[in-house]
Amino acid sequence: MRRDYPKVCVIGLGYIGLPTAALLATHGIEVTGVDTNPSVVKTINSGNVHIVEPDLDWKVHRAVQSGFLTAKTEPESADVFLIAVPTPLAADKRPVVDHVFSAADMIAPYLRPGGLVILESTSPVGTTEQLCRRLAERQPDLSFPITTGPAAQSDIAVAYCPERVLPGRILTELVDNDRCIGGMSSACAARARGFYEHFVRGSCVETSARKAEMVKLTENAFRDLNIAFANELSMICEELDVDVWDLIALANRHPRVQILKPGPGVGGHCIAVDPWFIVDAAPDQARLIRTAREVNDAKARHVLARIRALIDKHPHRRVSCLGLAFKANVDDLRESPAVEIVERLADEHGGRIGAVEPFIQRLPERLIQLGVQQQTLDEALRGNNILVVLVDHNAFRELDRSRLADAVIYDTRGIWSEPAGLLGKPLLSVELQSRIAAA
Ligand code: SAJ
Numbered sequence: 080m081r082r083d084y085p086k087v088c089v090i091g092l093g094y095i096g097l098p099t100a101a102l103l104a105t106h107g108i109e110v111t112g113v114d115t116n117p118s119v120v121k122t123i124n125s126g127n128v129h130i131v132e133p134d135l136d137w138k139v140h141r142a143v144q145s146g147f148l149t150a151k152t153e154p155e156s157a158d159v160f161l162i163a164v165p166t167p168l169a170a171d172k173r174p175v176v177d178h179v180f181s182a183a184d185m186i187a188p189y190l191r192p193g194g195l196v197i198l199e200s201t202s203p204v205g206t207t208e209q210l211c212r213r214l215a216e217r218q219p220d221l222s223f224p225i226t227t228g229p230a231a232q233s234d235i236a237v238a239y240c241p242e243r244v245l246p247g248r249i250l251t252e253l254v255d256n257d258r259c260i261g262g263m264s265s266a267c268a269a270r271a272r273g274f275y276e277h278f279v280r281g282s283c284v285e286t287s288a289r290k291a292e293m294v295k296l297t298e299n300a301f302r303d304l305n306i307a308f309a310n311e312l313s314m315i316c317e318e319l320d321v322d323v324w325d326l327i328a329l330a331n332r333h334p335r336v337q338i339l340k341p342g343p344g345v346g347g348h349c350i351a352v353d354p355w356f357i358v359d360a361a362p363d364q365a366r367l368i369r370t371a372r373e374v375n376d377a378k379a380r381h382v383l384a385r386i387r388a389l390i391d392k393h394p395h396r397r398v399s400c401l402g403l404a405f406k407a408n409v410d411d412l413r414e415s416p417a418v419e420i421v422e423r424l425a426d427e428h429g430g431r432i433g434a435v436e437p438f439i440q441r442l443p444e445r446l447i448q449l450g451v452q453q454q455t456l457d458e459a460l461r462g463n464n465i466l467v468v469l470v471d472h473n474a475f476r477e478l479d480r481s482r483l484a485d486a487v488i489y490d491t492r493g494i495w496s497e498p499a500g501l502l503g504k505p506l507l508s509v510e511l512q513s514r515i516a517a518a
Contacts, residue, residue, distance in 0.1 A: 085158030085274065087111070088189070090182045092119055092150060094411075095199060095242045096163035097128065098135055098249045104142035106278050111157065112150045113185070123150040131410035131438065134250050153185070159274055160186045162210075163199045163242065167348070172355045174203045180213050187217035192234040195270050199242045201295050201349065203356045207239040207288035211263060224263035237263045238271035239288040241295035246347070246409050257281040261291025299353040300368050305339045306350070307371035310378040313341035324496040343469050343491040344379030344416030346405030351375070351414050379416040382469075382491050383423055389465050390428060393487055398424065399459035402470020403436040403443075410438035417469035418443065425449035435459045437474050460486070468492050 085108070089100040092114040100112040114120055122129045126140040142148035154160070164178035179200055186196065196214065198207055208225070214235065215223040221234040239261040244252035258275050260283055262268025268285040275283045286294075309327065316323035327338045345351045354372050358365045390398060405415035412418050422445060425432045429450040434442060435458075442453045456474060459466065460482045468475060471492040480495065490496065 085195075086156075087159045087161060088113060088154050088157035088186065090154065090160065090162045090186065091164035091178075091200075092123060093163065093165065094130060094132070094246060094249070095244070096161075097123070097130065097139065098132060098244075098253060099161065099163065099199075099242075100148055101135065101138040101142045102250065102253055102278055104145070104147035105138060107147065108277065110142070110148045111155050112148060113152065113154050114150065115152060117152055120150040120152055123148075132249050133247065138250065154189050156189045156191065158193070159195045159197065160190070161197045161199060162186075165348070166200045166202055166206075168352045168355055173359050174356045176202060176206055176209075179206060179210060183210055183213040184217060187214055190214070190218055190221060190235055192221065194234070195236045195238070195267075195274060197237075197271055197274070198239045201241060201299070201353050201356070202239070202292055203360060204289050204292045204296070206292060207237060207261070207263060211237050224267055232266060233264075236267040236270040237288070238267045239291045240271055240275065241291060243295065243298060246406070246411060254278065254280050258283045259286060259291050259294050260284065261286050261288035261294075263288050296353050296357050299350050300357055300371070302339075303345060303350045303354050303375060304367065304371040306342070306345055307374040309339045309341045310344070311374050312338070314378070314381055322496070324493040340493065341378070341491070342416075342471075343382045343420060345375040346413075346415040346417070347411070348413050379419060382416075383420050385489060386420070386424060386465075386467055387427070389467075389487060389489055390424075390431075393465055396487060397431050397433060397462060397464045398428070399433040399435060399454055399462070399464040399466050400424070401435050401456070401459065401466060401468045401475050402472055403434055404438055404470050404472070407471040408438075408473055412436075412439070412443060418446070420469060421446060421451060422449065425451045433459060433464070436470075437472060465489065468494055 087103055087108055088111045089096045090113045092112045100110045104110045112123060119129050123139060124143060126143045128136050128139050162179060162182045164182050166179065167175050169175050198210055211223045211225050215225060223235050224233045224237055240258055243256055258279055258281060260268050260271045262271060262285065272283045272285055313323045316326060323341060330336050331338055354368045358369045400421050403412055403415060403417045403421065405411055405413060421432060421434050425446060426449060433452045433454040435454050435456050442451060463485050466486045466488050468490040471494045476494045
């Protein structure tokens with residue numbers, strides 16, 4: 080055990096907390112991972128994982144076996160407390176930060192002078208200040224950096240350092256990405272930076288907590304806006320009878336144009352959520368950000384309308400939806416537009432709808448209740464079906480195109496389109512392309 084390194088307590092063992100805890104542990108740092116769900120704790124302590132992410136399984140296994148990572152339902156004393164709990168959106172599109180404050184209540188009794196508390200959860204601007212106040216209420220004997228400013232000194236250092244890793248590449252990006260480290264004071268930022276430099280290869284840049292909170296929201300709002308542009312283009316192109324995939328490939332040959340990809344809407348627990356934190360804080364100013372959210376949500380409804388039209392046009396064919404995950408090559412179905420679309424279709428057409436999702440063993444209960452049939456890709460390809468591509472998983476992208484010969488195809492991700500203006504063999508025969516267009 081490396082005694083020169085701090086002991087770390089990670090609160091929340093989800094998509095960010097668990098990979099971070101495993102990474103720290105495999106750097107020889109003693110880590111206690113805390114999760115309120117006893118079954119998560121049990122799974123991890125047996126060396127297994129409850130989420131799918133490349134390389135996470137063996138890393139957690141190794142960390143637990145070596146004794147550097149232990150999971151618990153309650154925190155214990157540590158030098159550094161890292162909070163990585165969910166900050167979801169309420170039905171009225173307002174941020175819910177209750178889990179951050181519950182985490183504060185959990186760790187407060189274990190804080191000692193010289194301790195460092197870092198919040199990583201995506202949070203509305205001002206949350207780290209509120210976290211400090213909460214900790215100060217629960218631990219009146221210790222001083223906290225409630226007021227920002229370069230001169231502030233306190234028993235406990237507090238910082239906000241947003242996670243910015245991409246699901247599917249989490250363990251690589253945890254190490255390689257730059258980190259934006261927002262201290263409640265410059266002393267706090269310096270303390271937190273020292274911690275991250277134990278395991279981050281990217282640059283660790285110091286700033287204030289408020290600015291770091293806004294940086295995280297800005298990054299995801301920027302991506303949402305750019306995806307909205309692509310989704311809006313796809314709907315415009317349908318009106319104008321222009322192939323959107325060709326259009327984007329050609330426009331992206333301009334040196335300063337880089338249009339993202341249209342899809343069936345934006346999912347996940349970040350891009351579709353975080354822009355609302357900005358809208359909630361500054362509703363009169365955040366007009367573009369709100370509109371981007373609305374455009375991306377409208378794209379899912381648009382896709383649904385197109386599938387309904389295909390169902391009406393081909394009354395004797397079944398529908399096979401390819402993909403349920405919120406994006407390619409992950410098992411995460413949370414806030415997935417594909418799930419929402421399949422659910423609505425099944426509500427209207429019950430047993431006529433099938434779903435292929437290679438990353439899950441069993442369909443979500445709601446889809447089973449609605450009569451959706453879980454299919455393998457082979458089964459979906461066999462049946463003269465209407466094939467709707469909702470997720471660009473590699474397994475779908477790489478299939479032998481001759482197997483699509485009898486299907487009616489609606490490809491919302493453009494995985495079977497021929498890149499425009501590129502040399503080389505077309506990916507689809509002219510005949511197949513015209514059938515896709517006619518569908
Ligand atoms: N999507 C498209 N077209 C695209 C790109 C994405 O339709 O061209 C869709 C995806 O299919 C998915 C959604 O957008 O439904 C979001 O996927 P994503 O890959 O853009 O992002 P996430 O949610 O997996 O991760 C994002 C990342 N943020 C940015 O790239 C700015 C990641 O770095 C953050 O750490 C993560 O949010 C987070 O946790 O906040």
